[in-house]
């Protein structure tokens with residue numbers, strides 16, 4: 001590593017050549033205040049809070065963008081730098097509504113923290129004049145332009161991390177405003193509500209509706225976990241207070257690089273389905289709450305004489321690894337029942353797995369066939385868009401509407417798959433993203449790219465990888481069944497499947513929420529929710545990701561695997 | 572030694588800042604060994620004495636012409652003027668009114684409030700006229716600013732103690748808060 005010698009605040013430092021002053025200072029443990037800088041985003045030097053004094057430079061320089069060079073001498077807290085910094089802060093405060101006492105962000109705001117750090121106890125300039133609009137047209141979070149400091153972190157997050165390019169600015173000078181598309185309300189824009197801009201905003205300009213005024217950093221707890229709502233397996237930080245989930249944030253250090261999608265960040269917190277809280281047994285015409293002992297006893301009594309072909313058990317591919325293991329031990333091992341998954345596992349396609357987000361980053365040609373990552377595995381979809389921004393080519397093969405089509409360099413019908421494969425063959429680092437709309441014949445055509453391309457399966461369920469590894473397949477028949485056990489977790493069964501399931505003489509549904517399936521069941525067993533579970537699942541790239549309980553499960557709730565183990569004892 | 576004379580008054584304020592003064596509790600009693608509170612809005616004598624005081628404390632924002640007069644009188648009658656609380660220091664929560672048209676605000680306050688029956692916008696000549704809400708330092712010179720909504724009793728005690736020691740208080744750490 002080439003290094004240069006510089007001096008910061010009198011301290012001699014050897015730093016990586018090409019580093020910025022900010023990076024070099026950070027390496028040396030010297031803290032330079034910043035505002036528009038964010039570690040996950042490119043630096044643009046917009047706020048001027050990081051101004052420092054560099055010897056032989058005529059003016060103060062922004063540390064976040066200034067490259068170091070041999071022999072450079074820097075003072076980060078010289079009277080001149082501090083005075084300039086205070087001036088910048090005062091200007092920011094007096095430009096818009098930064099009355100902290102009724103701001104949602106107060107306590108965690110980066111602008112406020114800097115003002116405290118520099119002892120700003122009053123403003124010399126008159127208080128703000130302009131009244132800016134508040135945009136509340138989006139379902140999950142609000143934009144209050146009055147609190148915006150125009151640091152443009154949101155713009156960079158939207159463009160560079162999510163590759164959605166929704167945000168920009170309109171007008172100039174003091175009137176400058178963050179705007180969406182060609183200046184439409186955010187709710188009518190191309191915004192996909194991934195919430196990445198919300199996560200990077202340093203002030204109270206972007207406010208999460210759900211967790212607003214529910215507590216600041218000092219009041220809340222963070223639990224590092226993983227999103228269980230699709231097979232991408234994004235790293236999350238679940239923010240809780242007093243046993244309630246307030247918010248989900250993206251983990252910057254996980255492969256998803258802080259980015260989540262609406263299905264992982266917001267939707268789970270708005271789930272209004274009715275929770276199942278106790279085991280229930282059909283008595284007469286209705287389901288009545290019973291003890292675990294009674295419910296499991298009833299299942300065991302039916303199961304005993306009905307092993308082998310007369311029994312079947314299906315599990316959601318969302319179930320965690322230890323649940324899947326226990327599921328097979330009980331139903332396949334002990335009962336020799338027919339077993340399978342509720343969702344397709346793509347096992348029949350017989351295509352490789354193992355491709356990752358990093359492979360997408362490195363790809364020069366991406367072939368999407370039989371699935372739509374932007375609809376079902378969105379963070380993967382965003383990554384594809386990022387790769388396109390860097391120059392990769394996109395080939396989309398589908399006979400259906402597909403969110404990737406407008407971005408495609410070339411579009412193919414399923415019948416033209418061969419052509420798409422040929423284009424891929426001519427590229428240096430192709431990636432194939434395939435989904436459940438492929439048939440076996442098309443899969444065989446894709447297979448000619450094995451060895452050349454990296455393959456990413458769009459498993460319909462988050463733990464599809466492990467389910468496939470365990471040989472589980474979907475395909476669902478209750479014909480002639482005496483006992484059918486459905487382990488659904490928080491997944492829901494389509495209506496036809498419920499009808500089919502009910503043909504079994506005795507139906508057990510193990511689920512988190514009340515649904516059409518639990519309504520017709522003979523026994524209902526409660527399952528914990530995503531934020532109450534502990535264990536792991538295998539993401540679509542084969543990574544084992546840990547799921548941690550952020551909130552304790554309600555009294556009497558048992559882990560899915562524990563329920564299965566208890567059942568096994570009785571068989 | 573003669574006690575240091577201190578007077579307080581409020582402008583457009585919610586009384587929270589004066590509550591915080593009272594919240595110094597026994598420390599207020601200790602302070603009273605060294606200072607004399609000549610006048611406050613919550614004692615019998617409301618206005619700073621003509622002969623003047625050493626320290627004047629104003630809470631609340633400037634929101635009408637009466638506030639301006641009160642602020643000017645305090646400035647004239649004290650040697651050291653403290654702006655206490657976000658309203659006095661920045662304009663605070665009162666500045667929310669600036670984001671609305673004045674008539675809109677008056678109508679909302681005096682006519683449309685849910686509990687009001689047959690409301691009227693007051694228009695007596697004797698009343699102060701509303702002005703654009705601003706901080707005290709936009710109208711008179713302020714020597715010491717203690718932000719906070721309200722400032723903590725600790726911050727107020729610290730500031731007064733420093734003054735009694737002959738030092739200009741510099742707020743840091745938990746004493747410097749905007750909420």
Ligand code: SF4
Pocket residue numbers: 147148149150151152153154155178200201202203205206
């Ligand atoms: S909305 Fe937030 S992130 Fe975006 S420019 Fe304004 S302050 Fe910065």
Ligand code: SF4
Pocket residue numbers: 154157158162164165166167190191192193194195196197198
């Ligand atoms: S929510 Fe996502 S898509 Fe929408 S503006 Fe923010 S970063 Fe862009």
Ligand code: SF4
Pocket residue numbers: 227228229230231232233234256259260261262263264265377378379380
């Ligand atoms: S892409 Fe998948 S794992 Fe990531 S946040 Fe969205 S639903 Fe969750």
Ligand code: SF4
Pocket residue numbers: 583584585586587588589630631655656657658659663664719720721722
């Ligand atoms: S600063 Fe807060 S507590 Fe003090 S008068 Fe204003 S609103 Fe009331």
Ligand code: FES
Pocket residue numbers: 033034035036037044045046047048049050051062063064065
């Ligand atoms: S952090 Fe360097 S200019 Fe904003």
